[in-house]
Amino acid sequence: MTASPQSSVAPSDAASTGTAVPFDAHGIEPIPDGSRDCSPWELFWIWAGANIAPINWVLGALGITLGLSLVETLIVVAVGNIIGCAVFGLFNVIGHRTAVNQMVLGRAPFGSAGAAVPGVVQFLLTMGWVGVNTWVVLDLVMAILAEVGLTGGVWLDVAVAAVIMAIQLGLALYGFYAIRSFEKYTVPATAAVMGVMTVLAIATTDVDWTLQGTAATTADEVTAITQLLTAIGIGWGLTWIPYASDYSRFVRVGTPSRTVFWSSALGMYIPTVWLAVLGACLASAGSGSDPSTLVVSTFGVMAIPVLLLLVHGPIATNVLNLYSCALAALSIGMRAARWKVTLVAGVCASAVLAVFVEADSFAHAFDNWMVSILVWISPWATIVAVDYLVLRGGALDVGSLYSSPGSKSLPRYRAAGLISLGAGVVAGWAWQYGLVSAMQGPLATAFGDTDFSWLSGSVVAGGLYLTLSRRA
Numbered sequence: 001m002t003a004s005p006q007s008s009v010a011p012s013d014a015a016s017t018g019t020a021v022p023f024d025a026h027g028i029e030p031i032p033d034g035s036r037d038c039s040p041w042e043l044f045w046i047w048a049g050a051n052i053a054p055i056n057w058v059l060g061a062l063g064i065t066l067g068l069s070l071v072e073t074l075i076v077v078a079v080g081n082i083i084g085c086a087v088f089g090l091f092n093v094i095g096h097r098t099a100v101n102q103m104v105l106g107r108a109p110f111g112s113a114g115a116a117v118p119g120v121v122q123f124l125l126t127m128g129w130v131g132v133n134t135w136v137v138l139d140l141v142m143a144i145l146a147e148v149g150l151t152g153g154v155w156l157d158v159a160v161a162a163v164i165m166a167i168q169l170g171l172a173l174y175g176f177y178a179i180r181s182f183e184k185y186t187v188p189a190t191a192a193v194m195g196v197m198t199v200l201a202i203a204t205t206d207v208d209w210t211l212q213g214t215a216a217t218t219a220d221e222v223t224a225i226t227q228l229l230t231a232i233g234i235g236w237g238l239t240w241i242p243y244a245s246d247y248s249r250f251v252r253v254g255t256p257s258r259t260v261f262w263s264s265a266l267g268m269y270i271p272t273v274w275l276a277v278l279g280a281c282l283a284s285a286g287s288g289s290d291p292s293t294l295v296v297s298t299f300g301v302m303a304i305p306v307l308l309l310l311v312h313g314p315i316a317t318n319v320l321n322l323y324s325c326a327l328a329a330l331s332i333g334m335r336a337a338r339w340k341v342t343l344v345a346g347v348c349a350s351a352v353l354a355v356f357v358e359a360d361s362f363a364h365a366f367d368n369w370m371v372s373i374l375v376w377i378s379p380w381a382t383i384v385a386v387d388y389l390v391l392r393g394g395a396l397d398v399g400s401l402y403s404s405p406g407s408k409s410l411p412r413y414r415a416a417g418l419i420s421l422g423a424g425v426v427a428g429w430a431w432q433y434g435l436v437s438a439m440q441g442p443l444a445t446a447f448g449d450t451d452f453s454w455l456s457g458s459v460v461a462g463g464l465y466l467t468l469s470r471r472a
Contacts, residue, residue, distance in 0.1 A: 024175020028330045030099040030398055031249050038250040040263035042184050043092070046247055047240075047267030049187035050320055052194060053313025055136050056272055059232040060279030066224040067214040070207075070284045076225055077276045080233020081269050088237040088244060089265030091381070094388055095245025096260045098398050102245040102324075103331035106380070108396060109387035109417035109465065112405035117418065118380050119332035122242045125373055126325035130168070130349035133314040133321070137164050140311050165346050168315055172322030173339050176250055179319050190312050191271070198278055208284040219448050226451040227433060232276065234454055235374050237268055241381045243324045322346075372439060375432060378454040379424020379461030383417055386462045391469055416468035424461025431456040 026035065063073030091102070098105065103122055106115040141160050145151065171178050229235070244264070251260055326341045334341065388396055400409035432453035433444035444451055 022177050024177050026176070028101050028104050028327055029402070033253050036099065036250050036253055038180060038247075039252065040255055040259045042180050043248060043251055043260070044263040044267040045183045045187045046180060046320070047264055048191065048271050049183040049313070049316035051268060051271040051313070051317075052187065052190055052275065053133070053136065053317055055133065055314065055317075056275035057279030057282070059236065059272070060276035060281070061283035062232060063224075063228050063280055064211070064283040066227055067220060068224050068228065070209060070211040070280055072221075072225065073228065073280045074277055076228045076233045077280070078273050080229045080235075081237055081273050084234040084237025085265045085269040085272070086237075087381070087385075088240050088268050089261040090385065091241050091244035092248040092264035093257045093260050095248035096251045096255065096257065097394070098245070098396055099249045100245060100398055100401060101249060101327045101331065102242050103328050104401055105245055105388075105396075106331075106384055107401045107410060108392070109383050109414060110421070111411045111414040111417070113412040114414055114418050116332040117421070118242075118376070119328050121376055123325060123328040123332065124348075125242065126321040126328065127345040127348040129321045130318050130325075130345060131351065133318045134161060134164055134168075134349060137311055137314040161350070164315070165349075168318040168322060169342055169346055171315075171319040172326070172342055175323065175338075176247065179323060180250070182319070183316060186312060187316070194275075198274070201278060202281065205282060205285050207281045211284040223433065223449040223451070230374060230432075230451045230454055236272055238377055238381065238454060239373060240268060241377060243320060246324045246327055247320070372434070374454050375428040375457060376421075376425055378428055379421055379457040382424070382458040382462035383420055383465045386466055387417070387469070390466060416465055416472060420461045420465035420468065423464050424457040427460035428453040428457025
């Protein structure tokens with residue numbers, strides 16, 4: 001197996017260097033068997049750590065904001081995530097079987113140059129997520145400082161954001177092994193304390209289990225359900241698919257596929273639903289949807305230690321974003337050291353951070369963000385899955401992904417994949433009903449302002465790709 005010429009670092013058996021946390025010298029080449037030392041539990045903690053975060057409180061509170069009842073919100077979150085997290089687990093299995101990162105796997109259906117299209121989008125997406133999550137951390141830290149009487153205006157915000165970004169960049173630059181160790185040792189403790197805080201929150205908050213939605217009509221209620229299902233029901237697990245193989249490729253070679261599936265799917269499902277349910281319950285008591293407001297209004301004098309605890313979640317998420325950002329850059333042919341890529345990501349993420357800080361409602365801004373990225377992720381993921389599972393029968397020639405661009409085994413462009421992706425994006429937008437007019441497609445408005453963008457994009461892209469590929 002040859003390494004990709006686009007990788008900026010040489011492969012090495014990083015797991016056997018003898019150091020406690022070896023530097024990850026791998027780029028986008030397949031991970032050698034000797035370097036694949038990640039256990040299923042460690043994979044579980046990686047995904048759980050990324051989701052034990054206050055942003056998932058916003059997920060639950062969003063249902064109340066959209067006008068649903070508490071019970072409706074809980075059902076949509078719990079059932080929707082079963083589907084989304086199951087698909088996410090499937091992509092982790094693909095990464096484990098091939099030992100290849102997610103964007104390079106896209107070369108099979110799209111070609112060497114064609115795969116750069118979703119690769120560039122993923123590169124930008126990860127930088128955007130860093131901005132979103134850093135906003136959450138900044139919001140929490142500023143709430144902590146305000147509780148102790150420390151305020152400083154915009155310059156204090158800038159200073160705190162710079163410190164947070166430095167911590168995130170440090171972990172991401174060191175690579176997978178540092179991320180794995182950070183999550184393995186910090187997430188179990190965070191989950192335990194969060195469990196205690198959950199019990200305290202439910203016991204001390206006047207949760208309105210009978211809260212009725214504010215939707216004026218049945219049609220408005222259906223609209224809200226489909227929006228919530230797209231944004232944080234099925235959609236939440238789907239938005240993590242572009243990252244899946246980046247981390248499951250390090251799981252030990254002999255690990256059964258079903259074990260990889262459950263460790264990743266449950267690592268995503270349990271914390272997402274857990275905290276979303278908590279967020280919905282707190283929002284039903286009239287606490288709003290802002291993360292720091294939810295915490296301060298619920299825990300009172302205990303707010304400071306809880307806020308400090310929850311700062312861990314967004315940081316744990318952002319180190320994954322920054323690491324995957326570098327892999328996406330290498331996958332599309334960018335020739336730069338990883339630290340340079342992550343530095344650019346940090347600068348661009350600051351711009352996204354500014355947008356969210358200025359947003360009147362973070363919950364609404366977050367919904368806009370989630371719905372917009374699902375328009376491309378759903379059809380792209382379906383094409384990759386159909387190519388690997390149906391057309392290739394789960395037996396991909398990994399070596400062909402690293403062949404010279406334009407060769408018979410790796411053409412520059414695969415028309416079937418690119419045409420299907422374009423059609424899927426259009427179909428997704430057509431049945432999308434976001435909170436702004438630009439994200440409200442004609443099918444969505446024609447069918448009662450419903451949002452099935454994830455479904456329409458997937459069906460059109462997957463069906464068309466299967467048809468075109470078989471004809472070819």
